[in-house]
Amino acid sequence: MKWSEFSIHTTQEAVEPVSNILHEAGASGVVIEDPHDLVKEWGVNLGELYQLSPDDYPEEGVIVKAYFPVNSFLAETIEEIKESINGLLLHDIDLGYNKVTLSEVQEEEWATAWKKYYKPVKVSNSITIKPTWEDYTPVDDHECIIELDPGMAFGTGTHPTTVLCIQAIEKAIQPGDSVVDVGTGSGVLSIAAAKLGAKRVLALDLDEIAVNSARVNSELNHVESVVSVKQNNLLEQIDEQADLIVANILAEVIVRFVHDAATVLKPNGTFITSGIINRKKQEVKDCLLENGFIIEETLQMEDWVAFIARKS
Known part of the structure; x- marks a missing residue:
């Protein structure tokens, strides 16, 4: 089978929303080439466990690639994708070069590359976090391994926003906590919460593909007895009480349900928010404060910010 490689040269800020647009358009795989990965620092005693080649990355900006089958609907699909991406400008998202290129590849070329x-x-x-096909031996008995297969349409779990969330969960979670993961995607945050001692995790996502992916990954990591996955729009009609809510979503979406998070959280409960580009930091912070939250800690990696907030 022949496939069309859709490649867009954009910004780090736009990676998440652009990837989401490509997934919703039916992409059979997404690759992110971010030069920040070459120099990324994860903090004390943390680091990448492998070497990357600079030749595979742009000098500046980020390249997002997606793959679509070559068929009679391809041209229409590509135009709809371009229109949706340009629509991100209405949400004040910097698209950078916003340059799109198309090329044709054989299935065997991209299926494993x-x-x-x-x-x-x-x-x-x-x-x-490790891919399912890689062998890896834990350094010590306290290390938790999360296995993911990005072929199931979502990222590798190593984007700064996800890393910030996992680090925040590790700081805030208490054994036996009940957790709600809003916009679960691959389910990696729910799995992390379960492995870090949560008694029950409710993973929510509006996207049916995400729901299925989170279920598969939960089973892959043997936490399906703890993680319950549900198709749902943010926290709408969620009336159970939680000790911790985590949301790795765009800032524009976070501010829409901060009030609902305050309602769902137990007294003194924790709300972890990530997916916030630095220039949106104050907007989210103000919204949290206005809804009765106390900012306990602010985490930052590259241009991304995460808040650990407590319900007062």
Whole structure:
């Protein structure tokens, strides 16, 4: 089968929303070439466990690639994708070069080539994320391994926003906590919460593909008895009480349900928010404060910010 490679040269800020647009358009795989990965620092005692080649990355900006089958609907699909991406400008998202290129590839060329970008990575003091096909031996008995297969349409779990969330969960979670993961995607944050001692995790996502992916990954990591996955729009009609809510979503979306998070959280409960580009930091912070939250800690990696907030 022949496939069309859709490549867009954009910004780090736009990676998440652009990837989401490509997934919703039916992409059979997404690759992110971010030069920040070449010099990324994960913090004390943390680091990438493999070497990347600079030749595979742009000098500046980020390249996002997606793959679509070559068929009679392809031209229409590509135009709809371009229109949706340009629509992100209405949400004040910097698209950078916003340059799109198309090329044709054979199935065997891309089906395995993207795996060179994905190796085991230690993202926090106790969590290491590894692809299912890689062998990895834990450094000590306290290290938790999360296995993911990005072929199921979502990222590798090593984007700064995800790493910040995992580090924040590790700081805030208490054994036996009940957790709600809003916009679960691959389910990696729910899995991390379960492995770090949560008694029950409710993973929510509006996207049916995400729901299925989170279920598969939960089973892959043997936490399906703890993690319950549900198709749901943010926290709408969620009336159970939680000790901790985590949301790795765009800032524009976070501010829409901060009030609902305050309602769902138990007294003194914790709300972890990530997916916030630095220039949106104050907007989210103000919204949290206005809804009765106390900012306990602000975490930052590159241009991304995460808040650990407590319900007062």
